[in-house]
Amino acid sequence: MLRVLRPQPPRHSPGRLLLHLALFLATLATTSTVGGLMFASSEVELRLASKGFSGFSLFWRLITDREVLTAGLAFSLPLMAILLAHEMGHYVACRRHYLDATLPFFIPVPFGIGTMGAFIRIRSPLMTKRELVDVGASGPIAGFVLTLPVLVWGILQSQVVHELPKGGYLVFGEPILFKLLSRMIYPELAQGADLLLHPTAYAAWIGLLVTALNLLPFGQLDGGHITYAALGRIHRLVAWPLLVVLVLLGFKWTGWWVWAMVALVMGVRHPWVPGEDDPFPEDRRWVVVASWVIFLLSFTPEPIKVVP
Template sequence: MNVDWRSASSGSVRDTPVPYRPSRKMLILACILFFLTLCTCLVAGTQFATAYAQNEAFSFDEFLRSFTLFYKHPLGLAAGLPFALTLLTILLTHELGHFFACRYHHIRATYPFFVPFPNLNGTFGAFILIRSPILTNQALFDVGASGPLVGFGFAVPALVYGVLHAKLVPSLADPAHAEIIYGTPLLLRLLDALLHPGISPGALLLPPIGRAAWVGLLLTSLNLVPVAQLDGGHILRSLNPRLHWYSSLLLPAGFIVLGLLGFWEGWYFWAAMILAMRFLRVPPIYDPTALDSSRRWGALLALLIFLLSFMPAPLYIPPTSH
């Protein structure tokens, strides 16, 4: 994710490239957040590794126990390294795609900031802050599309590895036994049909590396939603600003409907976040130049990645779960 964190009055148009002056304080903050996110991802990865080793579905008890390891037996968190390193690699390459696209177009941007959080995945993702104007549609597209394209390129081989080493555990898809049921993106369904024909992807227990790829796909699809200042929003705005305006207005309502229909309660959070983004005043781009054909093909590729990664119900907790 890349967020333009300036008011409209601060984004004056410049004819000369903005010199890039990285802030030492920002670098220190980015390193601290990365370390904290590594810790929370190790905790999450440990419970995925334990479940995989025991051929069991996810357990909330095991999840809570992983947090006690953090201060009682920190070396026990080494089992979470495959998950943590895979997920952080996907997120870091995603954000570095944005970062170097900004460098290429002489746009000032911060280092990637990771968001540590003690949830099931160990993080809410990462983002960069853009500190200078984006002057052209080409630059806007490159900044928005570079992250998902690069991150997806790292997530796919990790998911392939995960499917190849997945275990058949039928109870995973049974609401009467599973404490949490993970959604299945289209890409995972295709890989399952190719590598495990005749087996439902919901009954496959992914190893930690595969689960990290699943999280990477989830975050990629959420970032590619074509609204506001999400990556997909930048892409759509570079193609059609008016359509971007309508999309940013209507899609939050669609997310609320998905939540009301019982797909995933997390859609309420995303609807609120997108609506909050609408209050950030972003300087307009006075560029009548349309995107070239290569970038238009890139937009179609980004749409394909979104369709392969998106899940209407990423997580489902059966009512019988505690």
């Protein structure tokens, strides 16, 4: 069995720490702004416009309004916590194996949900199945564990409605976990009622989607690391058929075609590692099973549908 002796990873420089902090704060600002504008009532803008505000002054007053800030933070804080837990799970696993890894880089954007996610850069190559499983699974498991209480609280704050508002709106697909919890809390949902999501519930829903996407069994995604470690060279035989399944799901939700392209760009099959033929560590089997269960609980075939 391959064993790897590694030196202690280097410490992070003060300048790099400031960069990570700046990106985190910038992403907190963009997710708060986008979340606030998404969930605050439309009357806020009308009220400010009636007072004579327009252009940039209207936008500034809008994003600093108490209602917008409250709604934005109810969305951004749990979302950022889930993303941070996911990436720090990877980071801690890397440090435990003496792998050289960066702290999380957050990506702020002024549209969508206010971020394109976060990532860490692992400079050391993964050499063994134990490293693959520990590093690959630690992020999704950590993010999922934090998502659970956020999801429960967010559902409790959401509103049950028996008639949806007229006009265009988004319908979010329900992962198994979301469906189970929402119907346990609100039995009337099983009778045809709908749930208007609280900002925190939406953040938790995104957390489930991010977890499912990262656990797709391709290339160097988290799911690719885990599946390759568990199956070894058999992963090369099942990777392409699984990609065909993903492409077929694209007829349900076109976003899966984007992820199929991502898999093609990064490589559908996981790169070879020296410990490929080593026996799988028995004490890590539960980690693989837990990861696959988390994927099933977090996955939904049609995450988003636009109703005109």
